[in-house]
Amino acid sequence: MVLQGSQAAAIKAITLHILLCLLIFYTVYYMIWSICCGIFRLKTFGLLTPFEFKxxxxxxxPDYLAKVLATSLTFFTSGLLFAVLLRRWVWDYAITVTLTHVLLTFAVMKEFPFIWQWWLALASDLLLMICSGELVTYLACSDANNLSGDKF
Structure with missing residues (x-):
């Protein structure tokens, strides 16, 4: 089946948005993680920290607190930045980025996380990302969507 021009353009735009959201997510994570390392005076700065669940x-x-704080702040901040980038459907991209993060975690750590605290933190942070992004989208972009005639 051959994709029509508008379908190909839509798939290209969605793929670009997913890649940009992943770039935002991991850039924000490393920025916040470096700040948390300084605040908690941690001696190591691990590049695999976003994937560490052990x-x-x-x-x-202090290491655990820094990781929890960095992750929660990353999800919250990413939700806000996704809203600025996307202006709608933040929940969809938030779920996609989180699922991609989980898959990358499996690939990097080469094992399945059985730690329930990790799953609880991930689920609550995802909810935080969705709520922060959708709230900003609703408050800031609802007038722009109504003026342009977009309805979804």
Whole structure:
């Protein structure tokens, strides 16, 4: 089946948006992680930190607290930035980026995370990303969508 011009353009735009959202997500993560390393005075800056789920869950551990804080702030901030980039359907891209992140985590760590705290944090952070992005989209972009005649 041959794609028509508008379908090919739509697929190209969606693919570009997914790639941009992934770039935003990981750029924001490393920026926030570097700040958390300084705040918590951690000695190591691991490049595999976004994919690390083996850290023992303990609120007395500065490493664990830094990772939880960095992840939550990344999801929140990414939701806001996705809203600026996309202006609608933030929830769809947030779920896609999170699923891609989970798949990359499996690939990088070469094992399935059985730690329920990791899954709980991931699910709550995804909800945080969706809510922050959709709220900004609703508040900032609803007038622009109504003026242009877009309805979905």
């Amino acid at each position: 850290t023992e869950p303990s609120f007395s551990s």
